[in-house]
Amino acid sequence: MWVVLLTDFFLFLLLAGIGLYSVLAYRSEHLRAAWRSVIMRRMGAVSVVVLGFFMGIAILDSVHFHPRLEQPTERATHSNEILSVFDVLVGPMRTQVERTYSAPFAWRSHNKEAMEVEGQVVRGYPRLEYGGAHLQDPERERAGDIAVRVLSGAAQGALVWSALVLLVGGLRRRRAPPPDVAPLPWRWIAATVLALLALIGVAAELVGAYHIFGTDKVGEDVLYQTLKSIRTGVLIGTLTTLIMLPFAIALGTMAGYFRGWVDDVIQYLYTTLNSIPGVLLIAAAILSLHVYMSAHAEDYASLAERADLRLLFLCMILGLTSWTGLCRLLRGEVLKLREQDYIQAAVAFGVPGMRILWRHVLPNVMHIVLITVVLDFSGLVLAEAVLSYVDIGVDPSMNSWGNMINSARLEMSREPVVWWSLAASFVFMFVLVLFANLLADAVRDAFDPRVQ
Amino acid sequence: MTAYIIRRALYAIPILIGVNLLTFALFFVVNSPEEVARLHLGDKQVTQEQVEAWKYERGYHLPLMYNGEAEGAEQFTETIFYTKSVRLFAFDFGNSDSGRNIGHDIRQRMWPSLALAVPSLLLGLLLNTTLALMLAFFRGSYLDVGGVVLCVALMSVSALFYIIGGQYLVGKLLQMVPISGYDTGFEALKFLVLPILISVVYGIGSGTRWYRTLFLEEISKDYVRTARAKGLSEQWVLFRHVLRNALIPILTGVVVLLPLLFMGSLITESFFAIPGLGSYTIDAIQRQDFSIVRAMVFLGTVLYILGLLLTDISYTLADPRVRLN
Numbered sequence: 001m002w003v004v005l006l007t008d009f010f011l012f013l014l015l016a017g018i019g020l021y022s023v024l025a026y027r028s029e030h031l032r033a034a035w036r037s038v039i040m041r042r043m044g045a046v047s048v049v050v051l052g053f054f055m056g057i058a059i060l061d062s063v064h065f066h067p068r069l070e071q072p073t074e075r076a077t078h079s080n081e082i083l084s085v086f087d088v089l090v091g092p093m094r095t096q097v098e099r100t101y102s103a104p105f106a107w108r109s110h111n112k113e114a115m116e117v118e119g120q121v122v123r124g125y126p127r128l129e130y131g132g133a134h135l136q137d138p139e140r141e142r143a144g145d146i147a148v149r150v151l152s153g154a155a156q157g158a159l160v161w162s163a164l165v166l167l168v169g170g171l172r173r174r175r176a177p178p179p180d181v182a183p184l185p186w187r188w189i190a191a192t193v194l195a196l197l198a199l200i201g202v203a204a205e206l207v208g209a210y211h212i213f214g215t216d217k218v219g220e221d222v223l224y225q226t227l228k229s230i231r232t233g234v235l236i237g238t239l240t241t242l243i244m245l246p247f248a249i250a251l252g253t254m255a256g257y258f259r260g261w262v263d264d265v266i267q268y269l270y271t272t273l274n275s276i277p278g279v280l281l282i283a284a285a286i287l288s289l290h291v292y293m294s295a296h297a298e299d300y301a302s303l304a305e306r307a308d309l310r311l312l313f314l315c316m317i318l319g320l321t322s323w324t325g326l327c328r329l330l331r332g333e334v335l336k337l338r339e340q341d342y343i344q345a346a347v348a349f350g351v352p353g354m355r356i357l358w359r360h361v362l363p364n365v366m367h368i369v370l371i372t373v374v375l376d377f378s379g380l381v382l383a384e385a386v387l388s389y390v391d392i393g394v395d396p397s398m399n400s401w402g403n404m405i406n407s408a409r410l411e412m413s414r415e416p417v418v419w420w421s422l423a424a425s426f427v428f429m430f431v432l433v434l435f436a437n438l439l440a441d442a443v444r445d446a447f448d449p450r451v452q
Numbered sequence: 453m454t455a456y457i458i459r460r461a462l463y464a465i466p467i468l469i470g471v472n473l474l475t476f477a478l479f480f481v482v483n484s485p486e487e488v489a490r491l492h493l494g495d496k497q498v499t500q501e502q503v504e505a506w507k508y509e510r511g512y513h514l515p516l517m518y519n520g521e522a523e524g525a526e527q528f529t530e531t532i533f534y535t536k537s538v539r540l541f542a543f544d545f546g547n548s549d550s551g552r553n554i555g556h557d558i559r560q561r562m563w564p565s566l567a568l569a570v571p572s573l574l575l576g577l578l579l580n581t582t583l584a585l586m587l588a589f590f591r592g593s594y595l596d597v598g599g600v601v602l603c604v605a606l607m608s609v610s611a612l613f614y615i616i617g618g619q620y621l622v623g624k625l626l627q628m629v630p631i632s633g634y635d636t637g638f639e640a641l642k643f644l645v646l647p648i649l650i651s652v653v654y655g656i657g658s659g660t661r662w663y664r665t666l667f668l669e670e671i672s673k674d675y676v677r678t679a680r681a682k683g684l685s686e687q688w689v690l691f692r693h694v695l696r697n698a699l700i701p702i703l704t705g706v707v708v709l710l711p712l713l714f715m716g717s718l719i720t721e722s723f724f725a726i727p728g729l730g731s732y733t734i735d736a737i738q739r740q741d742f743s744i745v746r747a748m749v750f751l752g753t754v755l756y757i758l759g760l761l762l763t764d765i766s767y768t769l770a771d772p773r774v775r776l777n
Contacts, residue, residue, distance in 0.1 A: 272467050
């Protein structure tokens with residue numbers, strides 16, 4: 001039984017928007033050229049591939065459903081739990097839950113426990129229920145077993161990759177490229193895809209037998225948590241912009257074009273919002289929401305829906321604090337544009353103001369919008385972590401890098417230290433933000449007329 | 453100039469009123485004081501008398517905007533809006549929900565915040581300008597490209613990792629400084645070294661990259677070409693001409709931050725248990741103490757507007773071509 005959470009709905013809306021934009025960009029000659037020059041840069045091409053991979057995981061993780069009960073009763077045929085397609089795909093990662101902490105690739109627990117050995121009670125490290133459970137003599141066999149699995153996983157990844165390369169290569173040869181256009185950095189794209197496929201292959205071979213990034217306090221697989229956090233990060237980075245864009249574009253262009261009292265009111269609005277330190281405004285709004293939610297706790301069907309609503313609200317608040325920058329940029333640009341001859345000509349022909357805005361002004365400021373959207377993404381992903389640390393981010397029950405770091409803070413002071421939760425969130429967050437930053441650079445270079 | 457400053461100060465009043473109305477709406481209209489009281493007192497087992505007593509102690513028993521029971525001007529002054537919001541304009545912050553005087557707390561906690569923020573800002577400024585100037589000097593070389601890539605990588609790491617990593621490495625493994633805490637007088641120094649260091653390192657990525665762009669923008673201008681054509685050495689051009697002119701946007705960018713230094717750094721202070729205004733705010737948020745959050749929002753707004761005003765004035769001081777009118 002499929003379920004569409006609110007954030008899922010907005011994500012699909014966003015995807016539809018991206019699809020529409022792609023069609024428009026493909027049809028318009030200069031947009032196609034600009035995007036081509038983004039991908040022509042090596043770093044641009046690599047980032048597009050990596051971010052596409054992250055986005056893919058986020059999308060798979062956004063298709064939710066209630067699983068069918070194994071023994072359906074009269075009253076219910078489906079479980080109350082909400083799973084995503086991604087949960088099903090990663091299978092053992094989600095279901096193989098240990099009792100408590102265990103290190104990456106461990107075969108025994110991280111904590112000493114009292115256990116029974118040959119009738120006597122001794123303190124020691126018990127074997128894990130799943131991690132390395134298939135090994136007879138873990139201390140000798142483990143290294144070899146891991147090596148075999150890594151090699152076979154990488155080989156499978158490479159096999160899929162070769163098939164893909166042959167397929168794409170065949171398609172490309174059939175359609176000879178025009179000679180005057182610079183070629184795309186196919187080697188870099190292929191190398192990135194190979195690296196990603198090999199990693200997926202290795203991970204797929206290993207997850208059933210080991211916990212690659214160990215387990216957390218309640219024994220959940222850390223790799224699973226950090227992969228689930230991708231959806232939260234991507235959603236915050238994209239939905240926030242999706243929510244703020246209509247306001248920023250409408251108000252910014254109107255303020256610049258109509259001037260007069262419209263401009264005064266809009267300027268007053270964004271100066272006021274901008275004057276409040278962002279974190280405090282977010283804190284104030286989230287605190288209010290918190291009180292509201294605890295006062296109306298019975299309105300929410302499940303914890304997941306409640307967490308989801310909080311995530312959406314967080315996006316809205318972040319959007320509220322971040323639209324002002326774009327609005328000001330657009331206002332300034334439109335102030336310049338409205339003096340241009342072609343706008344003056346449209347005015348002289350008696351074209352109504354709103355139509356001038358839509359047909360003549362808007363297309364000429366879209367590059368600013370695009371650059372801002374891409375630039376903001378990485379900042380928003382980073383902001384989520386900080387906000388969750390301060391308890392004004394996403395719901396504590398939701399998987400997010402901020403929540404992982406938050407709990408890792410106490411783990412770092414344990415003896416011996418539990419570092420893998422922090423390491424996992426660091427690696428994934430760093431990769432996402434780094435490639436988002438690199439893409440933002442490439443997009444700015446391609447679209448900003450001042451840079452060229 | 454004086455007229456300009458006065459006009460800007462007057463312009464700040466409607467903004468402050470707007471901010472005030474917004475926070476008032478967020479805290480009292482979205483959630484009634486009744487709900488806030490119940491949240492603070494705990495769960496469902498609270499009697500109505502306890503809620504009333506809680507509200508009465510903190511002055512939340514008054515009506516929101518208009519008091520029909522009072523006489524004359526008190527119809528407006530004996531309300532939550534007047535006692536909680538309007539009095540902020542006189543910097544009378546009142547008491548927090550736990551009964552402490554907020555104004556007193558702020559005056560006390562401002563100093564540790566400044567002790568952390570001012571050295572971080574100055575050191576960061578010095579280091580970033582030096583690094584950016586170096587990259588600009590070797591522009592186009594492998595050093596420059598590598599430096600920029602490194603900057604982007606540094607920018608892509610969350611502040612939380614810098615802090616946790618720094619605390620673990622310097623504080624726990626090397627045991628060079630205490631992990632967290634604070635002391636009065638010069639004893640505070642050993643607690644401040646690590647947070648200052650981390651703040652500076654955290655700022656390197658974005659700061660250096662931004663300053664490098666400013667330098668490169670300046671280098672491509674005509675007067676630089678003229679200077680080179682005269683036969684001046686590259687070092688002389690960079691230090692005497694480019695640096696001086698690029699410092700204008702750098703310094704004015706710093707000026708807007710100056711007043712906000714009082715507010716402290718939220719994350720760093722709370723990680724290192726420095727009793728400044730940043731950790732004050734965080735504690736208030738986590739204890740859901742709305743009075744403190746409201747006071748800090750107001751203070752932050754005033755300081756931000758002050759920063760903007762100072763920026764405008766510093767423009768005229770640094771660049772005689774700019775006139776305020």
